[in-house]
Amino acid sequence: MSESPREGGSGCRLAVDIGGTFTDVVLEHPSGSATAKVLTTHFAPDDGVMVGVDEVLERARCDASDVSLSIHGTTLATNAIIERKGAKTALITTSGFRDVLDIGYESRHDQYDIMIEKPPALVPRELRFTVPERVDVRGQVIEPLDESEVAALARGLAALEVESVGIGFLHSYANPDHERKAKAIIAHCLPGVSITLSCEVCPEVREYERFCTTVANAYIQPLMAGYLERLGRRLVERGFTCPLLLMTSGGGLTGLDTAMRFPIRLVESGPAGGAILAAGIARELGFEKALSFDMGGTTAKICLIDDFVPGTAREFEVDRRARFMKGSGLPLRIPVIEMVEIGAGGGSIAGVDRMGRISVGPESAGSEPGPAAYGRGGTKPTVTDADILLGRIDPSRFAAGSIPLDRAAASRAIADAVAAPLGIDERMAAFGIAEMVDETMANAARVHAVEQGKNAAEHAIIAFGGAAPLHAGRLVDKLGIETLVIPAQAGVGSAVGFLRAPIAYEVVRSRNMRLRDFDACLIDALLAEMAEEALAVVRRAAPEAEIRQSRGAFMRYVGQGHEIFVPLPVRGLDVGDRSSLRAAFDQAYKRLYRRTLPEAEIEVLTFTLSVSTVSNHCDSSTSLSQEADADAGFDANEQAQPACKPPPPPLDHLEVPDLESGSSLRVPLWRREDLAPGTGLDGPAIVCEDETSTFVAAHFRLQVTPRRHLLIRRIR
Numbered sequence: 001m002s003e004s005p006r007e008g009g010s011g012c013r014l015a016v017d018i019g020g021t022f023t024d025v026v027l028e029h030p031s032g033s034a035t036a037k038v039l040t041t042h043f044a045p046d047d048g049v050m051v052g053v054d055e056v057l058e059r060a061r062c063d064a065s066d067v068s069l070s071i072h073g074t075t076l077a078t079n080a081i082i083e084r085k086g087a088k089t090a091l092i093t094t095s096g097f098r099d100v101l102d103i104g105y106e107s108r109h110d111q112y113d114i115m116i117e118k119p120p121a122l123v124p125r126e127l128r129f130t131v132p133e134r135v136d137v138r139g140q141v142i143e144p145l146d147e148s149e150v151a152a153l154a155r156g157l158a159a160l161e162v163e164s165v166g167i168g169f170l171h172s173y174a175n176p177d178h179e180r181k182a183k184a185i186i187a188h189c190l191p192g193v194s195i196t197l198s199c200e201v202c203p204e205v206r207e208y209e210r211f212c213t214t215v216a217n218a219y220i221q222p223l224m225a226g227y228l229e230r231l232g233r234r235l236v237e238r239g240f241t242c243p244l245l246l247m248t249s250g251g252g253l254t255g256l257d258t259a260m261r262f263p264i265r266l267v268e269s270g271p272a273g274g275a276i277l278a279a280g281i282a283r284e285l286g287f288e289k290a291l292s293f294d295m296g297g298t299t300a301k302i303c304l305i306d307d308f309v310p311g312t313a314r315e316f317e318v319d320r321r322a323r324f325m326k327g328s329g330l331p332l333r334i335p336v337i338e339m340v341e342i343g344a345g346g347g348s349i350a351g352v353d354r355m356g357r358i359s360v361g362p363e364s365a366g367s368e369p370g371p372a373a374y375g376r377g378g379t380k381p382t383v384t385d386a387d388i389l390l391g392r393i394d395p396s397r398f399a400a401g402s403i404p405l406d407r408a409a410a411s412r413a414i415a416d417a418v419a420a421p422l423g424i425d426e427r428m429a430a431f432g433i434a435e436m437v438d439e440t441m442a443n444a445a446r447v448h449a450v451e452q453g454k455n456a457a458e459h460a461i462i463a464f465g466g467a468a469p470l471h472a473g474r475l476v477d478k479l480g481i482e483t484l485v486i487p488a489q490a491g492v493g494s495a496v497g498f499l500r501a502p503i504a505y506e507v508v509r510s511r512n513m514r515l516r517d518f519d520a521c522l523i524d525a526l527l528a529e530m531a532e533e534a535l536a537v538v539r540r541a542a543p544e545a546e547i548r549q550s551r552g553a554f555m556r557y558v559g560q561g562h563e564i565f566v567p568l569p570v571r572g573l574d575v576g577d578r579s580s581l582r583a584a585f586d587q588a589y590k591r592l593y594r595r596t597l598p599e600a601e602i603e604v605l606t607f608t609l610s611v612s613t614v615s616n617h618c619d620s621s622t623s624l625s626q627e628a629d630a631d632a633g634f635d636a637n638e639q640a641q642p643a644c645k646p647p648p649p650p651l652d653h654l655e656v657p658d659l660e661s662g663s664s665l666r667v668p669l670w671r672r673e674d675l676a677p678g679t680g681l682d683g684p685a686i687v688c689e690d691e692t693s694t695f696v697a698a699h700f701r702l703q704v705t706p707r708r709h710l711l712i713r714r715i716r
Contacts, residue, residue, distance in 0.1 A: 012060070012067045015498040016049050017270045018074040021297020021347050021367045022466060024492035024691075025052035027060050027067075028499055034059040035492045037399055037466070037691045039367040045076060046231045050238065064239030071498040073247035073269035075298075076227060077220050081122070081267075081330070082319045086219035087163035087194070091123045092153065092182060093211065094170040095130040100211050109327035119319045119330050122212075122219045127162070129153055131182070137512060139175030150182050154189035165190070166218035168198035168211045173510045176203070194221045201262055202333045204606055205510040209315065209333040216318075216332055217264035224263035232256055245503065245541055247273050249316065250335035252504025252612055255541040265334055267318060268341075270494045271301040275310040275337045277497030278462040281487050281709065283308040291445060291459040292339070293475065294494060295468035297347040297384075298364040302445050303339035304452055304459065311338040311452065314508075335506045340448040344440050346384040346467035347371055350414070350433040352421045358429075360437045372413035373405040381417050383437050383467065385410035389430035391656035392470050392695050394669065397688055427657045438471055442478035457481055464493025469694035473712070477697070484700075486710040491691020503545065504612030505537040514558070515582060515602040520573040527551055527568075527609055534611040545613040554606040555585050557597055563605050564588050644680020644703055654686060672710075679704045682715070 012029040018040055025036040036055040041048035049072075057064060080086045093100070101121040108116055131150050134143035157165065165186055172179045176199035183195050196218035202210045232244050246259035249268040259266060271294055278292035282305050292303040292310070304311050316336040317329030343362020347370065353359045360383065365371055369378035371385050373395070387393050388410045395405035411426050419429035449456035460483040463472035469486045476484050489496050507530040513519065531549065538547065549570055556563035566584045569577070586596045650668035658665045665684060672689040675681075680703045683696035687710065696702050696712055703711045 012062050013499055014053065014056070014067050014070045015273075015495040016052065016070070016072045017273060017492070017495040017498065018045050018049065018072075018076060019270060019296045019298060019494075020075055020079065020364060021345065021370070023048040023052055024495040025049070025056050026489065026492050026495040026499065027056035027062065029060045029062055029066070031060075033489070035489060035495075035691065037491060039370070039403070042366070042368055045074070045227065046234055049231060050234055053235075053238070064235075065241055067240055068242050070235065070240060070242055070244045071247060071253060071501070072231070072244060073273050073494065073498055074266060075270050077224055077263050077266045078268065078318060080220045080223055081216060084122075085223070086122065087222040088127075088161065089123050089164045089166060089215060089219045090127045090129065090157055090160070090162045091166045091168065091211065091215055091218075092129050092131060092150075092186075093168050094134060095132050097170060097207065098128050098130050099125070100208055101128070101215065104208055105327065107327065109325045117321045118328070119321055122215050122330070123166070127160070129156075133169055133178045135169065135171045135175045135178060137171050137174060139171065141175070141178075145178040145181055147181065147185060150185045151189060154186045157186075157193075158190055162190075162193065163222055164194040164196070164218040166196045166198070166211075166214040168207070168214045170207060172197075172199040173203035173205065173210070176200075194218060194225070196221060201264060203509050204333055205512070206333075209331045212331050213264060213333045216267075216330065217262060220263050221260075224266065225260040228256060228260050228263075243541060247498050247501060248335070248504075249337065250312070250504070250506055251276055251310065251337050251501060252506075253498075253501050253541065254503070254505055254537060257540065258505070258537050264332060267332060267334065268316060268336055268339075271303075271339055271341065272337045273497035273501065274301065274464060274494040275303045275305070275339065275497070276500050277464065277487065277493050278303065279305050279308055279310050280497075280500050281462050281485060282460070284707065285460075285485065285705070285709070285711070287460045287462075287483070287485075289454075289459040291449075291456060291461050291481075293441075293445075293461050293463040293468050293472055294465045295441070295463070295471060296345050296465040297467065298343070298345040298366060299341050300344040300441050300444070300465075300468070301339050301341045302441070302448055303337060304449060304454060305462075306454075312336065313338040335508075340444050342440060342444050344383075344437050344444075346382065346387070348383050348437060349380045350382060350386065350436075351380070351417050356422065358418060358422070358432045358436050360433055360440065371410070373407065373410040374403060375406045375409060379413055381410070381413040381433065383433060385413055386430035386433035387467075387470055389414060389427055389657075390434060391654045391664075391667065392686065393693055394652070394654060394686075394688060399690065431657070434471070434474070438474040438478060441471070442475050445475070445479060460485060462487065464490040466491050466692050469692050471695075473695055473697045473700065476712075476714070482714050484712040486687075486694050486712070488708040489691070490694075491689065502612040502614070503538055503542045504610060505534045506608060506610040507531075507534045508606060508608045510606045511604070513604045515555075515578060515604065518575070518578040518581070520575055520577065523607070524572050526607060530607070530609040531611065534609055538611050538613065542613050548612055548614055550610045552608050553581070553604045554608070555581075555602055555604050557600040558603050559600075564592060565608075568607075645676065645678045647679050647681045648674050650685075651688075656684065656686075672708075675704045677704050677706045677708060 133145040198214040202213040247269040274294040282290035320329035348361035371382040551568040554563040
C-alpha cells in the first residue's frame with residue numbers, strides 16, 4: 001500500500017474498485033494520495049471495502065468527515081449474471097412473445113457447430129408469462145391492456161415466491177402506458193418485490209435486446225440494491241457525510257438512487273474507470289493511438305483509444321460461451337466503453353488439456369482460495385504462481401508484505417498439474433503458462449483491433465492492474481508495439497480512473513421517422529423530455545456543477561439492419577435542419593463505407609442525449625503522483641528527450657531463469673519510489689511497488705516521466 005505525507009484536511013476524495021480477486025482503494029488528499037489493495041471478500045464485499053477504507057484513512061491521517069466525495073465501481077453485477085446468483089425473476093410480456101428470450105436472433109454464432117452451446121436465459125420458460133395487450137410501432141393502442149389478467153397473474157407470482165419482476169411489452173418505447181399500468185397493479189399485489197420496466201431501462205427497438213436488458217436488470221436489482229444500501233449505511237456509520245457515487249459502464253458517475261434502480265448500468269464499471277485513466281495518460285503523453293491493457297487477478301480488459309477518446313458502444317455481451325465470438329453471450333443494451341474482456345488474470349488457473357497442451361483460464365482461483373502461493377487452501381497452479389517461479393515477483397515484497405507468498409507451494413502446484421503430465425521441469429512449465437496467457441491476450445488485442453479496422457501495432461500500450469505490468473512487455477513484443485507506459489499507481493489504475501470521471505447520464509429513446517417526414521417540433525419535445533430526465537439524475541448528484549449536453553441520432557438507409565451515429569446540434573431544431581442532417585449522415589456513412597447511396601431514403605431510428613458535469617478533476621494524475629510542478633510539455637513521441645539521470649543503486653537482485661541459455665540471470669530490482677523523474681535505465685530490470693511489479697525486458701529502455709509514469713521504449 002503506497003503512502004504519502006500524513007496530513008489531514010478537507011477536500012479528500014475516495015475511490016473503491018471491487019474486482020474478482022482484489023478490492024482497490026485510493027484516497028486522494030491535499031498532500032498526495034494513499035492506496036490499499038486488499039483481498040475481495042465475496043460473501044460480504046462491503047467487508048473488504050471497509051478494511052481498505054480504514055487502511056487509507058489511517059495512512060493519510062484523515063477522518064471520514066474530511067472526505068468530500070466517494071466513488072465506487074464493482075464487478076458484482078457482472079459476476080451475479082455469469083454465476084447465476086441473482087434473484088428469482090419472472091418476465092411478463094405481450095401475448096405471443098413468451099419465447100423471445102429463447103429465439104434470440106434466430107442465428108447461431110457458429111453456423112457449423114451442431115453441439116453449439118448458448119447461454120441459458122436468466123428467466124426460465126416456466127417463469128415467463130404473457131397478458132393480452134398490443135401497441136404498434138408508433139405507439140397507437142391496438143389492444144388495451146387486460147388489467148384483470150395482470151391482477152390474476154400477480155396472485156400467481158406471489159404463490160411462486162418471485163423476488164423480482166421484469167415487464168417488457170411490444171413497442172413500449174413508443175408508448176409506455178401499458179407497462180406503467182401493469183407495474184402499478186403488480187406493486188399493489190406484491191409489495192416489496194422489485195419491478196423493472198423495459199420502457200425505463202431500455203426504451204429502444206429490437207425486443208430481444210430490450211427484453212434481455214430488462215430481465216438482467218430485474219435479476220440483479222435485489223442483490224445490488226441490498227449491497228449498495230448496506231455499503232452506504234456502513235460508510236455513514238463510519239463517519240462519512242459525503243455522497244456516494246457509482247461508476248457506470250459508459251464512463252460516467254451516477255448517484256446511489258439511480259444505481260439501485262438501474263444496476264445493469266454498473267456492468268463493466270470497473271474496467272470503464274481504467275479506460276478513462278488510459279485516455280487521460282494518452283493525452284498527457286501525446287499518444288493519439290493507445291491501447292488500454294488492464295490485467296487484474298481474474299480478467300484482462302483491452303480497449304482501443306483514438307484521439308485520446310476510448311471507443312464506445314451501445315451494446316455489450318455478458319457471459320460469452322465462445323471466446324471473441326459475437327452472439328455467444330447475452331446482449332445488454334446499455335451505454336458502454338467498448339472493450340474486449342477475457343478470462344486471463346493473475347488468478348487464472350492453468351492445466352493440461354486432453355490434447356496435451358497447456359491451457360490457462362477462464363476459470364480463476366479468485367481471492368478464495370486464491371493462487372497456491374497465497375497459502376489460503378488453493379492447490380491449482382495460476383499465472384501468479386508461474387510469475388513467482390519465473391522470478392518476476394519478489395515473494396517478500398508482494399502487496400507490501402501483507403500477503404506472504406509461498407514459493408514452494410507454487411512450485412508444487414505447477415509440478416503436479418503441468419510439469420509432470422508434460423515431462424518438463426517446473427520452470428519450463430511456468431514459462432509455458434506465461435506464454436499461453438500472453439498469447440491469449442495478444443490474440444484478443446489483434447482481433448479487437450481488426451474488428452475496428454485498426455492495426456494494434458500502431459498503438460502505444462498503457463498497462464495497469466495488479467498483473468499487467470508483469471506481462472505487458474511480452475504483449476508489446478508479440479504485437480510489434482514500440483512503446484509501453486506503466487502509469488503512476490498502476491496497481492490500482494481503475495480506481496484512479498474513477499477520480500477522473502465526470503458525473504454523467506445518457507438517455508436513449510427510439511422514435512422511427514423517415515427523414516422526409518422530419519418533424520422538428522416533435523423531436524425537440526422528445527429531446528426536452530430526455531434532457532429533463534438526464535438532468536434530474538445529474539443534478540441529484542451534483543447540484544451546483546457546470547453542465548454540458550450532447551445530442552445525437554442513430555440513422556440508416558431504409559431497409560438496412562443497423563444504424564450509424566450522427567451528432568445533433570444542442571440548440572433547438574427547425575425544418576432547415578433536414579438537409580444538414582442528410583449531409584451529416586452522408587459524411588458519417590462515407591467515412592465508414594467509402595461511399596453513399598444518393599437515391600436511397602434515410603430514416604432515424606433512435607435519439608440519444610447525454611448530460612455530464614465539466615469535471616474539475618479531469619487530470620488528477622498530478623496530485624496523485626505528488627508532482628505539482630510536473631512538466632506538462634513532456635512529449636513521449638519526441639525522439640530526442642533530455643539525457644536520462646542514472647538510477648540509484650538497485651535495492652536487490654532477483655534470480656530470473658533464462659530459458660534460452662538454460663541458466664539464470666541476476667536481474668536488478670528497484671523500488672519505484674526511488675526512481676526520480678528523469679531517471680533512465682536499460683533492461684533487464686524489475687521495478688516493484690506496493691500493488692504490482694514491472695518487468696522490463698533486455699531490449700527495452702525505461703524512463704521516468706515528470707509525472708512518474710514509467711515510459712518504456714524498444715531499443716532500436
